[in-house]
Amino acid sequence: MKISTKGRYALRLMVDIAQHVDSGPVSLRDAARRQQLSDKYLEQIVTPLARAGLVRSVRGAGGGYLLTRRPEEYSVGDILRPLEGDLAPVECATDGGYCEHSCDCVTVELWQDIHKAVSAVVDRTTLADLVERQRRHQSKGEPTPCP
Numbered sequence: 001m002k003i004s005t006k007g008r009y010a011l012r013l014m015v016d017i018a019q020h021v022d023s024g025p026v027s028l029r030d031a032a033r034r035q036q037l038s039d040k041y042l043e044q045i046v047t048p049l050a051r052a053g054l055v056r057s058v059r060g061a062g063g064g065y066l067l068t069r070r071p072e073e074y075s076v077g078d079i080l081r082p083l084e085g086d087l088a089p090v091e092c093a094t095d096g097g098y099c100e101h102s103c104d105c106v107t108v109e110l111w112q113d114i115h116k117a118v119s120a121v122v123d124r125t126t127l128a129d130l131v132e133r134q135r136r137h138q139s140k141g142e143p144t145p146c147p
């Protein structure tokens with residue numbers, strides 16, 4: 001399973017907004033500059049985040065995007081799922097997922113275990129955790145690790 005560019009950039013955008021939570025609304029242009037991303041691409045990413053109620057827009061001069069909750073109240077899964085959908089590696093690993101071979105397929109349990117493991121990691125890791133990781137890297141003068 002791979003997380004798409006949209007999912008990865010959504011996390012970077014949300015970390016950026018969370019880092020600047022005390023400075024007021026974050027413009028996509030400023031976030032794009034800091035994250036070295038296209039502001040046009042971030043516009044496509046912020047829409048599903050807003051639809052999911054994760055961010056809200058502020059219009060006008062000094063406008064931008066704000067979190068709707070505190071960073072510790074967002075899980076990484078909350079952020080990824082509006083862009084990625086279910087994080088299961090295969091359809092039959094989801095609740096209600098069906099495969100005509102699931103009754104006699106020995107791999108279905110493996111796929112379900114992988115799905116549970118991924119879900120556990122993304123659901124226990126918070127946006128605040130990512131902000132703290134970013135802060136630690138910056139305080140040490142270290143670049144953020146590239147995957």
